[in-house]
Amino acid sequence: MSIxxxxxEIVRRESLAKLRALGINPYPADxxxxxxxTNQVKEKFVEGKEVVLAGRMMSQRIMGKASxxxxxxxxxxxxxxxxxxxxxxxxxxxxxxEVFKKLLDIGDFIGVKGTLFTTQxxxxxxxxxxxxxxxxxxxxxxxVKTDEDGKVHDAFTDPEMRYRQRYVDLVVNxxxxxxxxxxxxxxxxxxxxxxxKGYLEVETPILQPVPGGAAARPFITHHNxxxxxLYLRIANELYLKRLIVGGFDGVYEFAKDFRNEGMDKTHNxxxxxxxxxxxxxxxxxxxxxxxxxxxxxxxxVHGKPECKVGENVxxxxxxxxxxxxxxxxxxxxxxxxSGKTEKxxxxxxxxxxxxxxxxxxxxxxxxxxxxxxxxxxxIQPTFITDYPKExxxxxxxHRTNPDLTERxxxxxxxxxxxxxxxxxxDPIDQRERFEEQLRLSExxxxxxxxxxxxxxxxxxxxxxxxxxxxxxxxxxxxxxTNQSSIQEVLFFPQMKLEKKAVELTDAEKAILEVLKANNNxxxxxxxxxxxxxxxxxxxxxxxxSKHGLVKVEVNGDSKTCVLK
RNA sequence: GAGUUGGUAGCUCAGCUGGUAGAGCAUUUCACUUUUAAUGAAAGGGUCCUGGGUUCGAAUCCCAGCCAGGUCACCA
Numbered sequence: 001m002s003i004x005x006x007x008x009e010i011v012r013r014e015s016l017a018k019l020r021a022l023g024i025n026p027y028p029a030d031x032x033x034x035x036x037x038t039n040q041v042k043e044k045f046v047e048g049k050e051v052v053l054a055g056r057m058m059s060q061r062i063m064g065k066a067s068x069x070x071x072x073x074x075x076x077x078x079x080x081x082x083x084x085x086x087x088x089x090x091x092x093x094x095x096x097x098e099v100f101k102k103l104l105d106i107g108d109f110i111g112v113k114g115t116l117f118t119t120q121x122x123x124x125x126x127x128x129x130x131x132x133x134x135x136x137x138x139x140x141x142x143x144v145k146t147d148e149d150g151k152v153h154d155a156f157t158d159p160e161m162r163y164r165q166r167y168v169d170l171v172v173n174x175x176x177x178x179x180x181x182x183x184x185x186x187x188x189x190x191x192x193x194x195x196x197k198g199y200l201e202v203e204t205p206i207l208q209p210v211p212g213g214a215a216a217r218p219f220i221t222h223h224n225x226x227x228x229x230l231y232l233r234i235a236n237e238l239y240l241k242r243l244i245v246g247g248f249d250g251v252y253e254f255a256k257d258f259r260n261e262g263m264d265k266t267h268n269x270x271x272x273x274x275x276x277x278x279x280x281x282x283x284x285x286x287x288x289x290x291x292x293x294x295x296x297x298x299x300x301v302h303g304k305p306e307c308k309v310g311e312n313v314x315x316x317x318x319x320x321x322x323x324x325x326x327x328x329x330x331x332x333x334x335x336x337x338s339g340k341t342e343k344x345x346x347x348x349x350x351x352x353x354x355x356x357x358x359x360x361x362x363x364x365x366x367x368x369x370x371x372x373x374x375x376x377x378x379i380q381p382t383f384i385t386d387y388p389k390e391x392x393x394x395x396x397x398h399r400t401n402p403d404l405t406e407r408x409x410x411x412x413x414x415x416x417x418x419x420x421x422x423x424x425x426d427p428i429d430q431r432e433r434f435e436e437q438l439r440l441s442e443x444x445x446x447x448x449x450x451x452x453x454x455x456x457x458x459x460x461x462x463x464x465x466x467x468x469x470x471x472x473x474x475x476x477x478x479x480x481t482n483q484s485s486i487q488e489v490l491f492f493p494q495m496k497l498e499k500k501a502v503e504l505t506d507a508e509k510a511i512l513e514v515l516k517a518n519n520n521x522x523x524x525x526x527x528x529x530x531x532x533x534x535x536x537x538x539x540x541x542x543x544x545s546k547h548g549l550v551k552v553e554v555n556g557d558s559k560t561c562v563l564k
Numbered sequence: 565g566a567g568u569u570g571g572u573a574g575c576u577c578a579g580c581u582g583g584u585a586g587a588g589c590a591u592u593u594c595a596c597u598u599u600u601a602a603u604g605a606a607a608g609g610g611u612c613c614u615g616g617g618u619u620c621g622a623a624u625c626c627c628a629g630c631c632a633g634g635u636c637a638c639c640a
Contacts, residue, residue, distance in 0.1 A: 007609050008574050008591050059600085066597040083597065106590080119598045142575040143590055145601045153601060154576040154589060160632045161575095172575095216640065261639055262565085355637095416640080472640095496631065 008140045015103040016136050024099065026136035032111045038071065038078035042124050047116060053078065053126065054111040054134060056171065059143075062101055068125075071112065072171070079125040080112055087128055095131060107137035107171075144172050163493050182301055183477045183489060187254060189300040190274060193293055199250030199276065204239035206232060206256065212452040213237030213394070215437075216259040219269075232258035236275045237394060237468065238455045241423060244277050244466050245458045252276035254473065265485040266415070269494050272473040281467040282422045283406045287383050290410060290418055290469055291318045294381065294476075301480045309413050309482050312379050320381040320410070325370060328384055332374045337366055345369075361440055363390030378411035390440075393433040395421035410471075417476055420469035427459035 005013070019026045036051040055073030065084040070077055084096040104110065111132035119125050142156040155173070156162065162169040162176075169176050191201065209228065211218040213235030223230050236255045243251045254274050263269065278286070298305045298316035305317040323331070326338050335348060345365040349356035354372050356365055366388050378384070385408040386398055398404035406422035424430050434451045477489040487493035 004611095006574055006591095011591065061599055061602050062596085063599065063602075064596040066599085068599050068602080070600090079600075081598065085597085117598090119600090121599070123598090123600075125598085140574045140590065143601095144575085145589075147601045151601090156575070158571095158576095158632085160571090163632095214640075259640080264639095265634085267639080419640090498631080 006140075009138060012105055012136070012138045012140075015105065016138065019099065019103050019133060019136065022094065022098065022103075024133055026133055028132075028134065032132060032134055034111070037075040038073050039075040041078060041116060041126070042076070045116060045124050047118065049116045050114070051116065051126065052111065052113045053080075054109065056137075057104060057106060057108050057110050058141075059106060059145075060104070065096075067100065071110070071126075077174075079119075079123055080114070080128050081117070081119070081125050082128045082131070087131060099133070100131060104133070105137060105140070106143065107139070107141045108133065109135035109137070141168060142172050159487070160495075163487055164495055164498065166491050179477075179481045179483065179489060180491065182481050183473075185300055186297050186477055186480055187274075187473065189297045190293060191254075193296055194250070194252050194276065197250065199252055199278065200248055202240070202243060202248075202251045202253050204233075204236055204243075204253060204255070206258075208233050208239075210450045210452045210454075211235075212450055212455060217261055219258050219260045234259055235470070236273070237470070238452055240275055240277045240468070241463060241466070242455065242458045244279050244423075245461055245463045248279075250276065250278040263494065265487065266475065266478075268474070268486050268490055271486070273470050274473055275468065275470040277423065277466050277468040279464040279466045282465065283385070283408055283420055283467050286420045286422075286467040286469050287320075287322065287385075287408055290383075290420065290471075291320050291381075294410075297476070297480065307480060307482065309479055310484065312413065314380060314413060314479070316381060320383055322383040322385060322408075324386045325366070325384050325388075326386065328374045328378075329366070329369055332377060333369065335369070337369070361390050363388040363392075367391055375411060375416075376414040379413055381410060381412045383408045383410055390436075392421065393437050394424055394430075396424045396426075397429070412479060415475065416472075417479070418469060418471040420467065423463070423466040423468050425459060425463040425465060427456055430459055431456055 016026050032054050033052055034054045036053055038053060038055070041051055041053070053071060053073060055071045058070040058072045058077065061068040067082045069080050069082065071080050082096065082100060084093055087096050087100070088094070111130075111134050112126060112128045113130040114126045114128040117125060117127050142154070144155055145153045147153065156169065162173070194201070207221070207223075207230040209230060211231035211234045213233075214237070216234045218231040218234050221230050221232065222228070233255070234257055236253050236257070240251050240253060252274060253276075254272060256270050257273055258270050259267075260269065261267065278289075281289075295305050295316050295318050298307060301307070306313055306315050308314075326336070330336055333352070335352075337345065340348075340362075342362045342365065345362060346356050346360070349365055349368060352369075352373075354368050356368060360368070370384070386401070386404045387395070387407045387409075389395075389397060389403055389405050392405040392407050395405035395407045398406050408420050409416050410418035410420075424433070431451075434456075438451065474486050474489055478484070478486060481489060483489055
């Protein structure tokens with residue numbers, strides 16, 4: 001990408017060539033017989049034991065005939081001690097004097113064989129007897145240093161660079177890895193929990209002809225051979241329920257969903273959800289199940305059911321508080337929404353500083369009230385239950401109140417992290433609810449609702465009573481790792497394209513190509529070789545010198561064009 | 565989407581009301597056999613995000629744009 005190399009990049013390329021000249025392959029193919037990791041070596045330290053380690057060299061402290069270097073592998077860091085005469089017992093000291101001291105740089109992968117010992121200062125170290133170059137690094141890593149007080153100097157913190165070059169972030173910032181290891185643990189704990197109950201992990205289509213299961217703007221793509229539009233899924237729900245229709249007792253999927261909406265620190269265009277559907281259950285059962293699952297996750301991650309999130313300590317110990325949406329609103333506003341008309345709700349919103357507009361139905365108004373007045377107050381895990389029917393088109397009507405549905409959301413730290421239903425399995429009711437949604441969105445909504453006819457057909461064959469639950473994995477991981485930004489729990493959060501490298505014109509490219517093949521060239525010879533018209537040649541040369549790529553050196557009568 | 569802060573050496577950052585661009589680490593050279601932010605000595609290294617404008621003169625002031633952060637709004 002970058003045509004111009006920095007001084008340090010040039011030096012490293014020269015070192016690469018010198019290694020080759022010494023007969024050392026800087027990128028050897030051979031297996032390297034690693035037999036330990038740095039943390040194992042430190043934890044089960046045996047003085048004098050011989051081990052073989054490999055990793056990146058993260059620092060070098062050269063003191064004449066002896067040196068210290070820091071080796072970083074997947075598990076941690078270990079100091080290695082290299083003594084010239086022990087590494088090179090014979091006459092030839094090249095491996096130490098040239099290779100180690102001059103040709104190796106911070107960031108290079110090396111393999112070392114040696115014996116464990118403790119330095120005079122008391123640091124567990126490895127005395128190197130054999131040194132192998134495993135991979136040369138051509139770009140300098142940021143140098144992050146920690147002093148004796150544990151204070152970090154020159155930390156690599158620029159979020160843009162950290163996210164764009166996550167590989168560098170992972171190498172240089174110890175602790176970033178931990179977040180992702182925890183992420184994996186969260187998911188594997190859930191998976192084990194589901195598998196132990198006999199539920200089946202499944203995969204359903206990401207490319208869908210009808211994106212259903214949620215109200216959100218989808219990404220659209222196009223299939224050439226079929227010549228039809230396809231949508232990236234916004235939810236898994238409708239496909240997983242088809243599998244319940246098909247006779248599985250329980251199915252679950254860890255899935256990437258995609259929503260073509262705004263981005264902020266809790267929204268990435270692609271995100272991970274887990275959805276699970278279990279037949280013959282209802283949402284009360286699902287609350288117990290969800291509690292148990294989350295408590296297990298917290299225990300697996302922290303060893304106890306508590307964790308610190310920002311200023312708060314959150315306890316995931318069962319049972320979680322349960323409160324109906326109606327009571328929650330009553331608790332924080334004193335307002336009783338039950339039996340209120342749309343007009344009454346609308347007026348109350350206006351009177352209480354909530355932006356309400358004519359397009360909002362009852363459900364939406366209630367949702368606004370909850371979102372505005374209640375949501376942020378639920379720091380400790382709380383199930384909010386029994387949502388209005390209007391805002392839950394896939395959820396079964398409440399067994400005792402036809403205005404409500406059997407739905408719960410789990411709120412933690414003031415945010416929703418899970419959502420669950422007693423799933424609607426009455427195909428005629430489902431069709432009516434879809435049509436009702438369509439009417440609502442026609443009232444003035446940019447989110448087109450799709451009616452999935454095949455899903456309705458599946459329901460008509462009969463779906464057993466089922467409870468389903470979806471949980472945002474990214475947000476759960478944010479809680480479990482005490483991160484306030486979703487970008488910190490995604491390896492590669494979405495970013496705008498990086499600025500393009502300097503665009504070169506065709507004339508400039510042609511000149512540069514010839515020049516690169518010949519390195520420096522006499523100006524007239526160059527002009528003749530390139531064979532451009534006088535005008536193009538002139539413009540091309542001017543452009544290149546403006547970009548700082550070439551320079552013309554005048555020496556008496558001869559003019560030489562130099563590649564910079 | 566709105567307003568806000570930032571973009572200077574490989575990295576972290578300084579640079580006053582406009583006057584030849586600085587430090588630490590890293591790099592190069594030299595010294596040094598248990599150091600640890602190793603140390604001592606010397607040297608090199610810049611598209612000051614991009615494009616316009618004002619000016620004798622712009623990293624600095626003005627306008628526009630690009631990228632990012634945090635804030636708010638919208639959105640599940």
